Amino acid sequence: QKEVEQNSGPLSVPEGAIASLNCTYSDRGSQSFFWYRQYSGKSPELIMFIYSNGDKEDGRFTAQLNKASQYVSLLIRDSQPSDSATYLCAVNTPRGNQFYFGTGTSLTVIP
Amino acid sequence: ETGVTQSPTHLIKTRGQQVTLRCSSQSGHNTVSWYQQALGQGPQFIFQYYREEENGRGNFPPRFSGLQFPNYSSELNVNALELDDSALYLCASSQQVRGSGNTIYFGEGSWLTVV
Numbered sequence: 687q688k689e690v691e692q693n694s695g696p697l698s699v700p701e702g703a704i705a706s707l708n709c710t711y712s713d714r715g716s717q718s719f720f721w722y723r724q725y726s727g728k729s730p731e732l733i734m735f736i737y738s739n740g741d742k743e744d745g746r747f748t749a750q751l752n753k754a755s756q757y758v759s760l761l762i763r764d765s766q767p768s769d770s771a772t773y774l775c776a777v778n779t780p781r782g783n784q785f786y787f788g789t790g791t792s793l794t795v796i797p
Numbered sequence: 798e799t800g801v802t803q804s805p806t807h808l809i810k811t812r813g814q815q816v817t818l819r820c821s822s823q824s825g826h827n828t829v830s831w832y833q834q835a836l837g838q839g840p841q842f843i844f845q846y847y848r849e850e851e852n853g854r855g856n857f858p859p860r861f862s863g864l865q866f867p868n869y870s871s872e873l874n875v876n877a878l879e880l881d882d883s884a885l886y887l888c889a890s891s892q893q894v895r896g897s898g899n900t901i902y903f904g905e906g907s908w909l910t911v912v
Contacts, residue, residue, distance in 0.1 A: 690839070720900065729887055729906040730840065731799075774839055783853035785830075785889075785901060787839030 687712050690777050692788035700796050705762040707791050709775030712756070718778035719751055719758045724790065725771045733760070765795045800824060801890050801904035809910045810878050818873045818907045820888030828852070829871040830901060831863060832887040840887055846871055883911045
């Protein structure tokens with residue numbers, strides 16, 4: 687079983703719609719959860735992180751965490767073509783020195 | 798811009814050769830981690846350096862080695878290159894106290910092609 691699993695997609699949404707990206711993790715001791723965006727040919731850039739159960743909002747982005755279900759999600763509201771990228775879910779080990787990444791979900795926002 | 802700089806950005810090596818990749822961490826950060834990202838995959842943890850000591854290692858063979866210098870910059874060395882070592886190598890820096898997690902910020906990466 688992989689430490690972090692994501693649906694690889696591709697996921698396509700029309701411009702202005704809500705994009706929903708999902709991620710599950712295996713280690714119940716994990717405490718920190720991150721979403722990175724990676725444009726083709728570029729390195730990952732941090733979108734946001736979440737530590738506590740519930741929702742965390744930052745602009746058009748909302749991260750949701752459910753530790754009981756070992757589930758993390760990212761919602762992108764009012765999706766724009768510039769949001770087209772691969773989204774990586776990452777989980778920090780309980781020791782804190784290592785991130786496990788999923789394989790990423792490819793998102794395409796259609797104008 | 799994360800303030801994490803890596804060099805070189807692109808390089809081509811022959812199987813069996815050795816390569817050294819370099820990274821300067823973001824100002825104020827004392828921890829550097831290295832990740833390998835193969836095409837179509839997520840980044841895979843190679844190792845982390847904190848205060849010039851290795852602070853964890855992923856499932857990579859000993860031919861992958863590293864250093865961290867007093868100014869917190871770091872090197873990744875790979876000996877006896879294999880074709881499967883072709884990947885994007887990412888350096889990530891963070892401000893971390895041993896035993897606690899923190900956010901990591903990536904540099905632009907070094908694209909290594911082994912032929």
